Each structure stands twice: as structure tokens, then as C-alpha cells.
Amino acid sequence: MANKNVSVWTSIPFWRRSAAWVTGFATILLIWLTFDTLGQITMGTDADLKNGVDKRVPAATVINYKIDYKMSTKRGHEVPVIGGKQLFFGKEWSAKEAADLLHLGKLTSQAKNCMNCHTLLGNGAYYAPDLTKAWLDPAWQNGGPLQGMTGKNTVEEAMAEFLQHPSQYPTHARMMPNLGITADEAKGLVAFLKHMSSIDTNGFPRNFSKTVDQFKSGGTNAH
């Protein structure tokens, strides 16, 4: 009598089987979704860009295009908008050159351990600003304080200059240390940042830098 279970709810084999089925089902669902997601986040091609095909992660040659981040009424959040051609470090990069540059940049981002101060796509450490849309940050644009401090005329040149000599520029008490980034590595990093800003992140970060100017001028909505 003692060995016979009176109820399925106190039966170990029942719970063991249930655990196995639930785990198996969840795993299969995850694997199926993974295949779908991998297809959607595989990097696009140069031809996609030329033909205006939107990819969640565009090809490296996206560095040859102007990138914006605009509210989409259809999706209810901001999405990257890839516009017309734009020179990058004064030239247009071939598919091979762009891919090599992005490779160097991504590798450098890991070699210099960027992620243990900054966040990339929101993941990393929280000591320094998020870099997801850093390429689009108003501070780096023409007339912005960061571009101004470097004395350069384009976003890419300003960023590359800063990355090579970060602790020379008084950005904030919490400065970026000199990590021995070379001129080539800096170019690669900027390409990596520009490419990252073109990734469709479902609207993260939201309302990117929209009200910074108003805040800094001490303004309010009460005009």
C-alpha cells in the first residue's frame, strides 16, 4: 500500500515525464525560432542596399550611405532610415574594403574591451554612454560639442581623432582612457559604430536625443 501512489500529483514518474516533455518542447520551439531569427539577422548584401531592400542588419557598405533614425508611424517607434550616398573618410568603399574595415572595427571593439565601460545594443557596462546609435548622436554632428572639440569637419574624422587620443579631450570628469588605438583601428571602430547605428533595434533607444538641446538651454515647454 505504501508504495502505491494515491494521486498522480504525488507521482514522481508523472513529474519526471512532464519535466522531460516541457523541456523538450521548449527546446524544440527555441531551435525553430532560432533558425527563423538567424535568417532575419544575417547581414544583408551590397545589392540589397543598392536595391533599397531593408535588412535588419545591412551590409558593411552601409557606411557609404547617410543613416537616419526616424519615427515610423506604422511600427510605432523609431527605425533606421538609409538615405542617399555619403562619403566615409572622403571616399566610397567597395564591398571588400567595407567588409575588411568593419572586420577590423569589430575586432578592435573586442580587443579594447569597449563593452566593459560602454553598452553595445544596450549590453555591457554602465559606466559610459550607450554606443548603439552613437553615430547619430547630436554631440558628434556638425556644430555639436564633441565634433567641435576635435577641430574636425566630419563625424567620422572627429570620432577617429577622439578614439586615438581620448584622454586629451576634456569631455567629462569621467574620461575615456587612452587604449593605444591606431589610426586604422580608429577608422575601423567608426565604421563599426556607423554600421551598428543602421541595425533595426525595434526602436531602442527610444526618442533618441530628441530633447537634449532644449534641456541644455535651460528651456521648458512653457514658452
Add this chain to the structure above:
Amino acid sequence: MLTSIKTNEFAGNKGKELGMMYFRVAVILFGAQLLMGLIAAIQFLAPGFLFELFDFSVARMVHINALVVWMLYAMIGSVYFMLSDETGHEGVAIGLGKLAFWVLTLAVTVVVLVYIFIQVGPGKESTIWLINEGREYIEAPRWADIGIVVVVLIFYWNVFATYMKGQKTGIMTVMIADLLALAGLYLAGMFFTDNISMDQFWWWWVIHLWVEATWEVFVGTLAAYALIKIIGAKREIVEMWLWIEVLMLFGSGILGLGHHYFWIGTPEYWWEIGALFSALEPVPLVAMFVHVLYDWGKEQGIAKAEGKSGSVMNNGPAMAWIVTNAFGNFLGAGIWGFFHTLPQVNIYTHGSQFTAAHGHLAFFGAYATILIGMFYMGVQYAYGVKVLRSTFKSKMGIFLVTFGVVGMTVALTIAGYEQVLVERAELGGGWSAFFAAQELPWFVQAMVWRAIMGVVTFVGFVYLVWDLLTIGKQAKAAQEA
């Protein structure tokens, strides 16, 4: 614990002896983790501290790596420790296991020295092979990755072969399956890609499916084992609970992975999947909490009904840490995780101090606590103590460490709240928004409190180590007197 280095204290159980070797290194790495955390906490307040000498990125990298590695050490140690009790065998190749221990410890030492003294390298493949891989939590260079895989294979084979040879308890069956998944997942983090979305997609397979699935099941098995050992809980009940926990943990945790796929370039359907399944993740943690307290009360009640006086616990400090685990897991992983797991909230909290708050309480509550409980079980065994009672130092250790971590968590939550409202909601992220929020007095005050509570935690850790080093000897002397 120091004197327990002498092997003759171990009554010849080689598996437990090897487990204790892992525990000792784990405690040292735990200390390193706390020291690095203190440096990083100070740098938040005084950014010039060790600037361009030992930067935040280095302190933070060692802080989180020491965390992951000490926990893996304590987990491997725990498995070796429970092996003979669960299977009836000491382990088929403990000699080889010891060799693997020394290889791993040597490798960890080299990796940490390279992190500290070389720090970063040029943007070349050689850097990620030799210096660091620059991917949060799994920064270990590729050579060390391969070494870890080899060592883990030896460990797994040892455990698996022992399991096949001996009795097959429910606890050990779960453990064998869980360890296979845990070890296999590490492989998902061992490749390089230029595509940052692809990079983070697989990176989360390692991080999430470790800490929110396989590690949680590991904790379930450890708690089951410990309840049998410490309060004499009935195996049938404990193992039934364990299967229910596996069902709920894997049922929610595996697809809960989706909550990391909201904003990294992955499709929108992860919003719904991630929100639903990760919202269910606290449920098994409630169950685990209920389970521990219920079993404790039940065993105590049975003892009382039988007319026995006193506690059913044979290890006071271990039980105190396991109860802290039950509560901390629910609070840190469950509640603090749920706070920001819905995409509607997470779009503002993602990548803020909210995450850090959750990380601190969850790693502590879910993992540090029960592993410290295992250290106390190790000490009890090493000295042959029948009933290990908490000392003043045990109580100071658990109180100060817990109070410190909860204090840090509250401080970081406040910092995160301010960051979410000011940096994200009001100013929309970006460079200027970030620093505007970091400079506000509310944020700075929170960071001051975080540093103070970090010091409290460290003082508690000193008490804890002091206790681990002395409690066994004292208890043994008292037992013999």
C-alpha cells in the same frame, strides 16, 4: 579550513577532498571579485582613481569574471562533494580530476594576470586568442576557452562514469542532464563574427541559458541534496519537488531567453515570447522558496511530535545560507528580474543601472548564497563535526554580506530609476543625456551608498572567511571535549 588542507582530515573520501580543493579557490576568487567591485565603485565617484593605470573596464572585467569563475569552481566542487553520497562511489578517476583542477587553476591564474597587466591588445585575431575576447562575462581568451572545454570534459566524464557505475538517484539524474547542457552551451560563445547582432544572439545563449536555466536547475539539485543532508528531508518528497522545479524552470527559462532579444536587431516576435515566458520565470522561484521552508518546518514538526527537543539542523550556518538562497533567489532573480522584463518597460531600463541592481541581487541570492552553504557543509565534513552550530562570526558574515548586497541593490535601483526617467524618458539617451543623468545628485548619492554598502559586504566577507577558517576546528574541539 587551512588545516583541512592536510588530507588525513578527510577520512579517505577522495571525491570530497577534490571538492574542497575547488571550494578553497572559489573563496579566494570571491574575495578578488569583491575587491575589484570596490575599485569600480570608487571609480564611479572619483573617476581619476587609477585612471590609465587600472581603468574601470579592467576592474569591471575582473569583477564579473572572478564572479563567474568562483561560482563555476564552487559548482564543480559541490558536484564532487555530493558525488559519493548520491552514487555510492567516490568518483572513477579522482586522480585525473585533480590534474584537471591544477590545470584549470593554472590557466585561471594566467588569464587573470594577463587581464590585470596586459589589459588590452591591438585589433587583431591574436588579441582574442591570447589576451581577452572583449565579450562581457566570457572575456576569457580563446586558448583558455579550449582549456576550459578540456577540463570540463574530464570533469563531466568523471561524474558521468561514476553515475553509470553507481546508484542513479533522481538528484543525480537531473544533475547529469543539467551539467551536459551547461557545458555544451559554453560552445555557443566560442566564435567571432563581424555581425554584432549575431554575436549577441549567441552570446545570450551562453549567458541566459546558464544563469536563467541550467544554473537555476543546478541550484535546485544542490538545495535538494542539502535538505536531505542537513535537516534529513525525505528523498521522495525532495525529488518530486525537484522534477516540478525542472519542469517550471526549463518551461519558463528556455524561452525566457526572448527577453534579451528585444533590442539587438532580432525580430519583434521576441517581445511577446520573451515577455510571456520571462514573466513566468519567478514562478519556480516561489516554489523553491516554499519548498525549502516547508520541508524545514515539516521536519521540525515531526521531530517535535516525536518528543525530540532542539533543532533538526545538523549544520546551522549552511542552513542559514540555504534559506537566504531560497529568499534571495526569489527576490533577486524573480522580483528584480520581473521589474524590467516587459518590453514596454525594458525599452527604457535596458542598459541602465537597473540591470546592475538586478545582477547584484540575483547572482548573490540565487548562487552565492547556496554555494557558501556548500562551503560550510565542506567544513563540517572535513572536520568530522556532527552538528555545526553558527558562531558569532557566522552570524556577522551572513548578516553583513546580505545587508551589504541588498543595500547595493537598493542604491543601484534608485540610480537606475533616476537614469531611466532623466536619461531615457526625458532626454532620450545619447551622450549628453547620459552624463546629465550621471551628474544629478540623486544618482551620485545612490552611488555613494552603493560604495558604502560594498564596504559593508566586504567586511561581511572577512567575517565569513574568518569563520570558515576557524569554525570547524572549534566545533571539533567542543565535540571532543
